[in-house]
Amino acid sequence: MTRALFGRLALYLTAIVIAIYSAFPVYWMIVSSTRAPQEMFSSSSLWPGPFTGEYYSNLLELTDYPAQFINSLTVALITVVVTMVFSVIIAYAVTRQRIRGKKVIVASMLYAYMFPPLLIAIPMYTFFTRIGLGDTLTSLVAAHLTMTLPLGVWFLWGFFKNMPFELEEAAMVDGCTRLGAFLRVVLPLSLPGLLTVAIFSFLLSWTDYTFALIMIGSDANKTVPVGLASMIGSFDLRWGEIMAGSTLIALPLFGAFALLSQYFIQGMSAGAVKG
Protein backbone atom coordinates (compact mmCIF):
# COMPACT_ATOMS: atom_id res chain seq x y z
CA MET A 1 0.00 0.00 0.00
CA THR A 2 2.69 2.48 1.00
CA ARG A 3 4.63 1.37 -2.06
CA ALA A 4 1.73 2.23 -4.34
CA LEU A 5 1.39 5.59 -2.60
CA PHE A 6 5.09 6.24 -3.06
CA GLY A 7 4.74 5.35 -6.74
CA ARG A 8 1.88 7.84 -7.21
CA LEU A 9 3.85 10.54 -5.47
CA ALA A 10 6.89 9.92 -7.66
CA LEU A 11 4.67 10.07 -10.76
CA TYR A 12 3.15 13.44 -9.78
CA LEU A 13 6.55 14.80 -8.94
CA THR A 14 8.00 13.73 -12.31
CA ALA A 15 5.01 15.26 -14.10
CA ILE A 16 5.60 18.55 -12.30
CA VAL A 17 9.29 18.46 -13.20
CA ILE A 18 8.40 17.84 -16.87
CA ALA A 19 5.94 20.74 -16.84
CA ILE A 20 8.47 23.14 -15.30
CA TYR A 21 11.30 21.97 -17.54
CA SER A 22 9.21 22.49 -20.67
CA ALA A 23 7.40 25.67 -19.77
CA PHE A 24 9.66 27.69 -17.47
CA PRO A 25 11.73 29.39 -20.20
CA VAL A 26 8.51 30.46 -21.92
CA TYR A 27 7.06 31.72 -18.65
CA TRP A 28 10.26 33.57 -17.87
CA MET A 29 10.33 35.17 -21.30
CA ILE A 30 6.84 36.59 -20.77
CA VAL A 31 7.56 37.70 -17.17
CA SER A 32 10.75 39.46 -18.26
CA SER A 33 9.02 41.22 -21.12
CA THR A 34 6.63 42.91 -18.67
CA ARG A 35 8.87 43.58 -15.66
CA ALA A 36 9.76 47.20 -14.88
CA PRO A 37 13.40 48.15 -15.67
CA GLN A 38 14.76 48.72 -12.14
CA GLU A 39 13.25 45.48 -10.89
CA MET A 40 14.59 43.62 -13.93
CA PHE A 41 18.14 44.10 -12.64
CA SER A 42 17.62 43.79 -8.91
CA SER A 43 14.72 41.44 -8.35
CA SER A 44 14.87 37.72 -8.89
CA SER A 45 11.29 37.13 -7.83
CA LEU A 46 9.69 34.34 -9.85
CA TRP A 47 6.29 36.02 -9.69
CA PRO A 48 5.39 38.41 -12.48
CA GLY A 49 5.44 42.14 -11.87
CA PRO A 50 5.82 45.00 -11.22
CA PHE A 51 4.39 45.41 -14.68
CA THR A 52 5.34 47.77 -17.47
CA GLY A 53 4.38 48.04 -21.12
CA GLU A 54 7.50 50.09 -21.83
CA TYR A 55 9.40 47.40 -23.75
CA TYR A 56 6.48 46.69 -26.02
CA SER A 57 5.90 50.34 -26.83
CA ASN A 58 9.64 50.90 -27.44
CA LEU A 59 9.72 47.91 -29.72
CA LEU A 60 6.69 48.98 -31.72
CA GLU A 61 7.52 52.68 -31.89
CA LEU A 62 11.30 52.89 -32.08
CA THR A 63 12.37 49.83 -34.06
CA ASP A 64 11.67 48.16 -37.40
CA TYR A 65 9.78 45.44 -35.57
CA PRO A 66 6.28 46.24 -36.94
CA ALA A 67 7.54 46.30 -40.54
CA GLN A 68 9.43 43.06 -39.97
CA PHE A 69 6.35 41.49 -38.46
CA ILE A 70 4.41 42.35 -41.63
CA ASN A 71 7.24 40.90 -43.75
CA SER A 72 7.17 37.66 -41.78
CA LEU A 73 3.42 37.45 -42.07
CA THR A 74 3.45 38.13 -45.82
CA VAL A 75 6.12 35.53 -46.49
CA ALA A 76 4.46 32.90 -44.28
CA LEU A 77 0.98 33.39 -45.77
CA ILE A 78 2.17 33.28 -49.38
CA THR A 79 4.27 30.21 -48.58
CA VAL A 80 1.25 28.47 -47.07
CA VAL A 81 -1.02 29.20 -50.03
CA VAL A 82 1.51 28.16 -52.68
CA THR A 83 2.44 25.04 -50.71
CA MET A 84 -1.19 23.99 -50.38
CA VAL A 85 -2.00 24.43 -54.05
CA PHE A 86 1.04 22.58 -55.38
CA SER A 87 1.22 19.85 -52.78
CA VAL A 88 -2.45 18.99 -53.35
CA ILE A 89 -1.89 18.80 -57.10
CA ILE A 90 1.32 16.79 -56.86
CA ALA A 91 0.14 14.40 -54.16
CA TYR A 92 -3.09 13.72 -56.05
CA ALA A 93 -1.35 13.08 -59.35
CA VAL A 94 1.10 10.76 -57.64
CA THR A 95 -1.49 8.70 -55.75
CA ARG A 96 -4.12 8.31 -58.42
CA GLN A 97 -2.17 7.34 -61.47
CA ARG A 98 0.67 5.06 -62.45
CA ILE A 99 2.81 7.26 -64.65
CA ARG A 100 6.50 7.52 -65.37
CA GLY A 101 7.13 10.99 -64.00
CA LYS A 102 5.81 9.90 -60.63
CA LYS A 103 9.07 8.31 -59.53
CA VAL A 104 11.04 11.49 -60.22
CA ILE A 105 8.71 13.52 -58.03
CA VAL A 106 8.64 11.04 -55.17
CA ALA A 107 12.41 10.58 -55.16
CA SER A 108 13.07 14.34 -55.31
CA MET A 109 10.76 14.93 -52.37
CA LEU A 110 12.47 12.19 -50.37
CA TYR A 111 15.92 13.59 -51.03
CA ALA A 112 14.70 17.10 -50.31
CA TYR A 113 14.22 15.98 -46.72
CA MET A 114 17.95 15.45 -46.48
CA PHE A 115 19.21 18.59 -48.19
CA PRO A 116 21.56 20.66 -46.06
CA PRO A 117 20.09 24.20 -46.00
CA LEU A 118 23.23 25.64 -47.58
CA LEU A 119 22.89 23.26 -50.53
CA ILE A 120 19.68 25.16 -51.32
CA ALA A 121 20.60 28.61 -50.04
CA ILE A 122 23.88 29.10 -51.93
CA PRO A 123 22.45 28.40 -55.43
CA MET A 124 19.19 30.22 -54.67
CA TYR A 125 20.96 33.32 -53.47
CA THR A 126 23.30 33.24 -56.46
CA PHE A 127 20.40 32.76 -58.87
CA PHE A 128 18.19 35.49 -57.42
CA THR A 129 21.08 37.96 -57.17
CA ARG A 130 21.96 37.32 -60.80
CA ILE A 131 18.44 37.92 -62.07
CA GLY A 132 18.16 41.09 -59.98
CA LEU A 133 15.81 39.71 -57.35
CA GLY A 134 18.35 39.41 -54.54
CA ASP A 135 17.16 40.65 -51.15
CA THR A 136 13.46 40.31 -51.94
CA LEU A 137 10.61 38.59 -50.12
CA THR A 138 9.94 36.64 -53.33
CA SER A 139 13.31 34.94 -53.10
CA LEU A 140 12.63 34.08 -49.46
CA VAL A 141 9.28 32.51 -50.34
CA ALA A 142 11.03 30.38 -52.98
CA ALA A 143 13.56 29.23 -50.38
CA HIS A 144 10.83 28.39 -47.87
CA LEU A 145 8.95 26.36 -50.48
CA THR A 146 11.90 23.96 -50.66
CA MET A 147 11.14 23.02 -47.04
CA THR A 148 7.35 23.15 -47.06
CA LEU A 149 6.61 21.51 -50.41
CA PRO A 150 8.22 18.13 -49.61
CA LEU A 151 6.43 18.19 -46.27
CA GLY A 152 3.06 18.88 -47.91
CA VAL A 153 3.51 16.30 -50.66
CA TRP A 154 4.57 13.57 -48.24
CA PHE A 155 1.82 14.27 -45.79
CA LEU A 156 -0.97 14.53 -48.37
CA TRP A 157 0.37 11.55 -50.24
CA GLY A 158 -0.22 9.42 -47.15
CA PHE A 159 -3.61 11.04 -46.75
CA PHE A 160 -4.88 10.54 -50.33
CA LYS A 161 -3.50 7.01 -50.44
CA ASN A 162 -5.82 5.97 -47.63
CA MET A 163 -8.86 7.58 -49.23
CA PRO A 164 -10.95 4.96 -51.07
CA PHE A 165 -11.04 5.33 -54.83
CA GLU A 166 -14.72 4.32 -54.82
CA LEU A 167 -15.73 7.72 -53.46
CA GLU A 168 -14.57 9.50 -56.58
CA GLU A 169 -15.84 6.77 -58.84
CA ALA A 170 -19.30 7.08 -57.30
CA ALA A 171 -19.25 10.82 -57.93
CA MET A 172 -18.15 10.27 -61.51
CA VAL A 173 -20.91 7.73 -62.10
CA ASP A 174 -23.29 10.44 -60.91
CA GLY A 175 -22.02 12.69 -63.68
CA CYS A 176 -19.09 14.55 -62.12
CA THR A 177 -15.94 15.00 -64.18
CA ARG A 178 -12.64 13.88 -62.68
CA LEU A 179 -11.83 17.47 -61.78
CA GLY A 180 -15.32 17.91 -60.33
CA ALA A 181 -14.99 14.76 -58.25
CA PHE A 182 -11.63 15.98 -57.02
CA LEU A 183 -12.90 19.41 -56.08
CA ARG A 184 -16.22 18.31 -54.59
CA VAL A 185 -15.37 14.98 -53.00
CA VAL A 186 -11.66 14.56 -52.40
CA LEU A 187 -10.77 18.06 -51.21
CA PRO A 188 -13.56 18.50 -48.63
CA LEU A 189 -12.78 15.07 -47.19
CA SER A 190 -9.08 15.96 -46.95
CA LEU A 191 -9.71 19.04 -44.85
CA PRO A 192 -7.92 17.71 -41.73
CA GLY A 193 -4.87 16.80 -43.83
CA LEU A 194 -4.89 20.19 -45.57
CA LEU A 195 -5.13 21.96 -42.23
CA THR A 196 -2.14 20.05 -40.88
CA VAL A 197 -0.09 20.94 -43.94
CA ALA A 198 -1.12 24.59 -43.64
CA ILE A 199 -0.16 24.73 -39.96
CA PHE A 200 3.27 23.22 -40.42
CA SER A 201 4.06 25.25 -43.53
CA PHE A 202 3.23 28.36 -41.57
CA LEU A 203 5.32 27.19 -38.63
CA LEU A 204 8.35 26.45 -40.83
CA SER A 205 8.17 29.74 -42.66
CA TRP A 206 7.35 31.87 -39.62
CA THR A 207 10.16 30.47 -37.48
CA ASP A 208 12.82 30.26 -40.19
CA TYR A 209 16.07 32.02 -39.44
CA THR A 210 18.60 30.35 -41.74
CA PHE A 211 17.10 31.17 -45.14
CA ALA A 212 16.03 34.64 -44.04
CA LEU A 213 19.58 35.39 -42.87
CA ILE A 214 20.97 34.47 -46.26
CA MET A 215 18.33 35.67 -48.71
CA ILE A 216 17.60 39.04 -47.07
CA GLY A 217 20.16 41.78 -46.59
CA SER A 218 18.37 45.07 -46.04
CA ASP A 219 16.71 46.05 -42.75
CA ALA A 220 13.50 46.94 -44.56
CA ASN A 221 13.04 43.39 -45.89
CA LYS A 222 14.11 41.46 -42.81
CA THR A 223 11.74 39.07 -41.14
CA VAL A 224 11.24 39.04 -37.37
CA PRO A 225 13.63 36.19 -36.46
CA VAL A 226 16.58 37.84 -38.20
CA GLY A 227 15.64 41.33 -37.02
CA LEU A 228 15.41 40.15 -33.44
CA ALA A 229 18.67 38.22 -33.57
CA SER A 230 20.49 41.32 -34.78
CA MET A 231 19.36 43.18 -31.64
CA ILE A 232 21.64 40.97 -29.57
CA GLY A 233 24.63 42.00 -31.64
CA SER A 234 24.20 45.67 -30.81
CA PHE A 235 26.34 47.19 -28.07
CA ASP A 236 23.79 47.64 -25.31
CA LEU A 237 21.70 44.59 -24.64
CA ARG A 238 18.09 45.61 -24.25
CA TRP A 239 16.82 42.38 -22.72
CA GLY A 240 13.36 43.79 -22.01
CA GLU A 241 12.77 44.67 -25.67
CA ILE A 242 14.37 41.41 -26.84
CA MET A 243 12.05 39.37 -24.61
CA ALA A 244 9.05 41.46 -25.71
CA GLY A 245 9.93 40.78 -29.35
CA SER A 246 10.37 37.07 -28.63
CA THR A 247 6.99 36.92 -26.93
CA LEU A 248 5.31 38.58 -29.90
CA ILE A 249 6.78 36.06 -32.40
CA ALA A 250 5.78 33.13 -30.22
CA LEU A 251 2.27 34.35 -29.44
CA PRO A 252 0.59 33.53 -32.79
CA LEU A 253 2.05 30.02 -32.56
CA PHE A 254 0.66 29.47 -29.07
CA GLY A 255 -2.71 30.79 -30.17
CA ALA A 256 -2.79 28.44 -33.14
CA PHE A 257 -1.70 25.55 -30.96
CA ALA A 258 -4.40 26.18 -28.38
CA LEU A 259 -7.07 26.17 -31.10
CA LEU A 260 -5.71 23.40 -33.33
CA SER A 261 -3.66 21.17 -31.04
CA GLN A 262 -5.05 17.94 -32.50
CA TYR A 263 -3.64 18.79 -35.92
CA PHE A 264 -0.27 19.73 -34.47
CA ILE A 265 -0.08 16.42 -32.66
CA GLN A 266 -1.28 14.50 -35.70
CA GLY A 267 1.44 16.08 -37.84
CA MET A 268 4.16 15.55 -35.27
CA SER A 269 3.12 11.93 -34.69
CA ALA A 270 3.24 11.28 -38.40
CA GLY A 271 6.89 12.26 -38.15
CA ALA A 272 6.31 14.52 -41.10
CA VAL A 273 7.71 17.60 -39.54
CA LYS A 274 11.08 19.09 -40.12
CA GLY A 275 12.64 21.15 -37.40
Place this chain on the structure above:
Amino acid sequence: MSSKATFTLFLIIGLLVTLALIAAPVVYAISLSFYTMDSFVADPEWIGLANYARILSTGAFWNALGNGLVYSISTIVLQVVLGIGMALVLNQAFPGRNLVRGLSILPYLLPTVVIVLTFKWMVDGSIGILTKAIAALGLPPIHWFESPQAAMASSVMVSVWLWTPFVTTAFLAGLQTVPTSLYEAAKVDGTNAIQRFYHITLPMLKPVLTVVVLLRAVWTFNKFDVIWLLTGGGPVGSTEHLAILSYTTAFTKFDIGGGATIATLSFLFLAISVFIYFRIFPLDEEES
Protein backbone atom coordinates in the same frame (compact mmCIF):
# COMPACT_ATOMS: atom_id res chain seq x y z
CA MET B 1 -11.99 18.49 -69.27
CA SER B 2 -11.50 14.77 -69.66
CA SER B 3 -10.14 12.81 -66.77
CA LYS B 4 -6.95 11.98 -68.65
CA ALA B 5 -6.25 15.61 -69.48
CA THR B 6 -6.75 16.67 -65.85
CA PHE B 7 -4.21 14.12 -64.71
CA THR B 8 -1.70 15.04 -67.36
CA LEU B 9 -2.03 18.70 -66.43
CA PHE B 10 -1.60 17.92 -62.72
CA LEU B 11 1.43 15.80 -63.42
CA ILE B 12 3.09 18.37 -65.65
CA ILE B 13 2.55 21.12 -63.07
CA GLY B 14 3.92 18.81 -60.40
CA LEU B 15 7.00 17.91 -62.40
CA LEU B 16 7.75 21.51 -63.31
CA VAL B 17 7.44 22.76 -59.74
CA THR B 18 9.55 19.90 -58.40
CA LEU B 19 12.23 20.49 -61.00
CA ALA B 20 12.30 24.25 -60.49
CA LEU B 21 12.28 24.30 -56.69
CA ILE B 22 13.95 21.08 -55.60
CA ALA B 23 16.07 19.65 -58.41
CA ALA B 24 17.39 22.82 -60.05
CA PRO B 25 18.93 24.42 -56.92
CA VAL B 26 20.75 21.21 -56.04
CA VAL B 27 22.05 20.66 -59.54
CA TYR B 28 23.16 24.30 -59.59
CA ALA B 29 24.88 23.93 -56.19
CA ILE B 30 26.73 20.83 -57.32
CA SER B 31 27.80 22.51 -60.54
CA LEU B 32 29.01 25.58 -58.61
CA SER B 33 31.35 23.27 -56.69
CA PHE B 34 33.32 22.75 -59.91
CA TYR B 35 33.86 26.47 -60.40
CA THR B 36 35.68 29.24 -58.65
CA MET B 37 33.77 32.45 -58.06
CA ASP B 38 34.67 35.24 -55.67
CA SER B 39 31.44 37.20 -55.73
CA PHE B 40 27.81 36.36 -56.41
CA VAL B 41 27.77 38.32 -59.65
CA ALA B 42 31.22 37.37 -60.96
CA ASP B 43 31.61 35.00 -63.90
CA PRO B 44 32.36 31.50 -62.67
CA GLU B 45 35.56 29.89 -63.84
CA TRP B 46 35.74 26.10 -64.32
CA ILE B 47 38.38 24.44 -62.16
CA GLY B 48 37.20 20.83 -62.12
CA LEU B 49 37.79 19.04 -58.85
CA ALA B 50 40.19 21.63 -57.46
CA ASN B 51 37.68 22.82 -54.84
CA TYR B 52 37.28 19.27 -53.55
CA ALA B 53 41.03 18.70 -53.36
CA ARG B 54 41.46 21.99 -51.52
CA ILE B 55 38.57 21.57 -49.07
CA LEU B 56 39.38 17.95 -48.22
CA SER B 57 42.99 18.87 -47.46
CA THR B 58 42.06 21.57 -44.91
CA GLY B 59 41.87 20.83 -41.20
CA ALA B 60 38.77 23.04 -40.95
CA PHE B 61 36.67 20.58 -42.97
CA TRP B 62 37.56 17.56 -40.86
CA ASN B 63 37.21 19.56 -37.68
CA ALA B 64 33.71 20.63 -38.78
CA LEU B 65 32.74 17.08 -39.70
CA GLY B 66 33.94 15.82 -36.32
CA ASN B 67 32.10 18.59 -34.45
CA GLY B 68 28.95 17.86 -36.43
CA LEU B 69 29.11 14.20 -35.48
CA VAL B 70 29.73 14.92 -31.78
CA TYR B 71 26.87 17.43 -31.78
CA SER B 72 24.39 15.22 -33.68
CA ILE B 73 25.10 11.99 -31.86
CA SER B 74 24.97 13.46 -28.36
CA THR B 75 21.85 15.47 -29.19
CA ILE B 76 20.06 12.44 -30.62
CA VAL B 77 20.97 10.02 -27.84
CA LEU B 78 19.91 12.46 -25.15
CA GLN B 79 16.65 13.48 -26.78
CA VAL B 80 15.65 9.89 -27.50
CA VAL B 81 16.32 8.78 -23.91
CA LEU B 82 14.63 11.85 -22.46
CA GLY B 83 11.75 11.70 -24.95
CA ILE B 84 11.00 8.05 -24.23
CA GLY B 85 11.17 8.72 -20.49
CA MET B 86 8.72 11.61 -20.80
CA ALA B 87 6.38 9.63 -23.04
CA LEU B 88 6.26 6.80 -20.48
CA VAL B 89 5.39 9.26 -17.71
CA LEU B 90 2.80 11.13 -19.80
CA ASN B 91 1.20 7.83 -20.75
CA GLN B 92 0.23 7.19 -17.10
CA ALA B 93 -3.06 8.48 -15.77
CA PHE B 94 -2.82 11.49 -13.44
CA PRO B 95 -4.87 14.64 -12.90
CA GLY B 96 -3.90 17.42 -15.31
CA ARG B 97 -2.30 15.02 -17.77
CA ASN B 98 -3.56 16.84 -20.84
CA LEU B 99 -2.17 20.12 -19.57
CA VAL B 100 1.28 18.61 -18.96
CA ARG B 101 1.18 16.94 -22.39
CA GLY B 102 0.40 20.30 -23.97
CA LEU B 103 3.17 22.05 -22.03
CA SER B 104 5.67 19.38 -23.01
CA ILE B 105 5.21 20.33 -26.68
CA LEU B 106 5.86 24.05 -26.10
CA PRO B 107 9.61 23.99 -26.89
CA TYR B 108 8.94 22.57 -30.33
CA LEU B 109 6.62 25.44 -31.25
CA LEU B 110 9.11 28.16 -30.51
CA PRO B 111 11.28 29.70 -33.20
CA THR B 112 14.96 28.82 -32.70
CA VAL B 113 15.75 32.51 -32.33
CA VAL B 114 13.39 32.83 -29.39
CA ILE B 115 14.87 29.78 -27.68
CA VAL B 116 18.43 30.94 -28.11
CA LEU B 117 17.69 34.51 -26.98
CA THR B 118 15.75 33.30 -23.94
CA PHE B 119 18.55 30.89 -23.03
CA LYS B 120 21.13 33.66 -23.33
CA TRP B 121 18.97 35.90 -21.16
CA MET B 122 18.56 33.18 -18.52
CA VAL B 123 22.32 32.61 -18.29
CA ASP B 124 23.29 36.29 -18.60
CA GLY B 125 26.55 36.79 -16.68
CA SER B 126 25.21 39.06 -13.95
CA ILE B 127 21.41 39.14 -13.90
CA GLY B 128 20.27 35.93 -15.62
CA ILE B 129 17.87 33.87 -13.53
CA LEU B 130 19.97 30.70 -13.90
CA THR B 131 23.13 32.58 -13.00
CA LYS B 132 21.42 33.86 -9.85
CA ALA B 133 20.02 30.42 -9.01
CA ILE B 134 23.46 28.87 -9.32
CA ALA B 135 24.97 31.57 -7.12
CA ALA B 136 22.19 31.12 -4.56
CA LEU B 137 23.02 27.43 -4.35
CA GLY B 138 26.61 28.39 -3.54
CA LEU B 139 27.98 26.83 -6.72
CA PRO B 140 30.75 28.38 -8.80
CA PRO B 141 29.46 30.33 -11.83
CA ILE B 142 29.21 28.41 -15.10
CA HIS B 143 30.81 29.92 -18.19
CA TRP B 144 28.42 28.58 -20.77
CA PHE B 145 30.21 29.54 -23.95
CA GLU B 146 33.80 30.25 -23.02
CA SER B 147 35.58 26.91 -23.23
CA PRO B 148 35.24 24.60 -26.26
CA GLN B 149 33.65 21.86 -24.14
CA ALA B 150 31.19 24.24 -22.48
CA ALA B 151 30.14 25.76 -25.80
CA MET B 152 29.48 22.32 -27.27
CA ALA B 153 27.63 21.18 -24.14
CA SER B 154 25.45 24.32 -24.20
CA SER B 155 24.62 23.78 -27.88
CA VAL B 156 23.67 20.17 -27.20
CA MET B 157 21.61 21.13 -24.16
CA VAL B 158 19.58 23.78 -25.98
CA SER B 159 19.04 21.45 -28.96
CA VAL B 160 17.85 18.63 -26.72
CA TRP B 161 15.39 20.95 -25.04
CA LEU B 162 14.10 22.09 -28.41
CA TRP B 163 13.65 18.67 -30.06
CA THR B 164 12.69 16.28 -27.27
CA PRO B 165 8.95 17.00 -27.81
CA PHE B 166 9.23 15.48 -31.27
CA VAL B 167 10.39 12.17 -29.78
CA THR B 168 7.93 12.37 -26.90
CA THR B 169 4.95 12.92 -29.21
CA ALA B 170 5.91 10.23 -31.69
CA PHE B 171 6.58 7.73 -28.91
CA LEU B 172 3.40 8.64 -27.05
CA ALA B 173 1.37 8.06 -30.22
CA GLY B 174 3.18 4.74 -30.66
CA LEU B 175 2.38 3.67 -27.11
CA GLN B 176 -1.35 3.93 -27.85
CA THR B 177 -0.99 1.19 -30.46
CA VAL B 178 0.48 -1.42 -28.08
CA PRO B 179 -2.37 -3.74 -27.04
CA THR B 180 -2.88 -3.63 -23.27
CA SER B 181 -3.58 -7.37 -23.30
CA LEU B 182 0.14 -7.94 -23.86
CA TYR B 183 0.96 -6.13 -20.63
CA GLU B 184 -1.81 -7.96 -18.75
CA ALA B 185 -0.47 -11.32 -19.92
CA ALA B 186 3.09 -10.38 -18.99
CA LYS B 187 1.94 -9.23 -15.56
CA VAL B 188 0.25 -12.59 -14.97
CA ASP B 189 3.56 -14.21 -15.84
CA GLY B 190 5.16 -12.28 -13.00
CA THR B 191 7.34 -9.82 -14.95
CA ASN B 192 8.30 -6.44 -13.53
CA ALA B 193 7.89 -3.04 -15.19
CA ILE B 194 11.45 -2.94 -16.52
CA GLN B 195 11.15 -6.37 -18.14
CA ARG B 196 7.84 -5.37 -19.72
CA PHE B 197 9.47 -2.23 -21.15
CA TYR B 198 12.35 -4.17 -22.72
CA HIS B 199 10.36 -7.14 -23.96
CA ILE B 200 7.07 -5.53 -25.02
CA THR B 201 7.24 -1.74 -25.35
CA LEU B 202 10.59 -1.39 -27.10
CA PRO B 203 10.09 -4.17 -29.69
CA MET B 204 6.56 -2.93 -30.48
CA LEU B 205 7.82 0.61 -30.98
CA LYS B 206 10.91 -0.27 -32.96
CA PRO B 207 9.44 0.93 -36.30
CA VAL B 208 8.52 4.33 -34.80
CA LEU B 209 11.93 4.61 -33.20
CA THR B 210 13.74 3.71 -36.43
CA VAL B 211 12.03 6.52 -38.33
CA VAL B 212 12.30 9.08 -35.54
CA VAL B 213 16.02 8.48 -35.03
CA LEU B 214 16.65 8.71 -38.77
CA LEU B 215 14.71 11.96 -39.23
CA ARG B 216 16.21 13.56 -36.15
CA ALA B 217 19.71 12.49 -37.19
CA VAL B 218 19.38 14.01 -40.65
CA TRP B 219 17.89 17.29 -39.45
CA THR B 220 20.23 17.69 -36.51
CA PHE B 221 23.23 17.13 -38.72
CA ASN B 222 21.89 19.80 -41.12
CA LYS B 223 20.69 22.27 -38.49
CA PHE B 224 22.41 25.60 -38.85
CA ASP B 225 20.74 28.19 -36.66
CA VAL B 226 20.96 26.80 -33.12
CA ILE B 227 24.75 26.72 -32.99
CA TRP B 228 25.18 29.76 -35.21
CA LEU B 229 23.07 31.90 -32.89
CA LEU B 230 24.49 30.43 -29.68
CA THR B 231 28.22 30.40 -30.37
CA GLY B 232 28.74 31.43 -34.00
CA GLY B 233 30.91 28.31 -34.28
CA GLY B 234 33.36 29.44 -31.61
CA PRO B 235 35.36 29.57 -29.49
CA VAL B 236 38.16 28.96 -32.01
CA GLY B 237 36.07 26.73 -34.25
CA SER B 238 35.20 24.29 -31.48
CA THR B 239 31.50 24.25 -32.36
CA GLU B 240 31.87 24.95 -36.07
CA HIS B 241 30.09 22.19 -38.02
CA LEU B 242 29.66 21.73 -41.78
CA ALA B 243 26.62 24.00 -42.10
CA ILE B 244 28.44 26.88 -40.42
CA LEU B 245 31.67 26.25 -42.32
CA SER B 246 29.75 26.22 -45.59
CA TYR B 247 27.96 29.45 -44.65
CA THR B 248 31.08 31.37 -43.63
CA THR B 249 33.02 30.09 -46.64
CA ALA B 250 30.37 31.28 -49.09
CA PHE B 251 28.97 34.37 -47.38
CA THR B 252 31.79 35.91 -45.37
CA LYS B 253 34.84 34.76 -47.33
CA PHE B 254 32.97 34.94 -50.66
CA ASP B 255 34.48 31.64 -51.74
CA ILE B 256 31.22 30.53 -53.34
CA GLY B 257 32.62 27.45 -55.05
CA GLY B 258 34.15 26.36 -51.75
CA GLY B 259 30.88 26.85 -49.86
CA ALA B 260 29.00 24.84 -52.50
CA THR B 261 31.64 22.11 -52.27
CA ILE B 262 31.23 21.81 -48.49
CA ALA B 263 27.43 21.68 -48.83
CA THR B 264 27.72 18.98 -51.50
CA LEU B 265 30.15 16.90 -49.43
CA SER B 266 27.89 17.28 -46.43
CA PHE B 267 24.93 15.96 -48.45
CA LEU B 268 27.01 13.11 -49.83
CA PHE B 269 28.04 12.10 -46.33
CA LEU B 270 24.40 12.14 -45.19
CA ALA B 271 23.16 10.17 -48.18
CA ILE B 272 25.77 7.45 -47.57
CA SER B 273 24.99 7.36 -43.84
CA VAL B 274 21.26 7.03 -44.51
CA PHE B 275 21.93 4.22 -46.97
CA ILE B 276 23.97 2.34 -44.35
CA TYR B 277 21.33 3.05 -41.70
CA PHE B 278 18.64 1.43 -43.85
CA ARG B 279 20.90 -1.59 -44.34
CA ILE B 280 21.18 -2.00 -40.57
CA PHE B 281 17.58 -1.09 -39.70
CA PRO B 282 15.41 -1.98 -42.70
CA LEU B 283 11.92 -0.47 -42.73
CA ASP B 284 8.95 -2.72 -43.30
CA GLU B 285 7.81 -2.85 -46.89
CA GLU B 286 4.64 -0.85 -46.25
CA GLU B 287 6.08 2.45 -47.55
CA SER B 288 6.25 2.97 -51.37
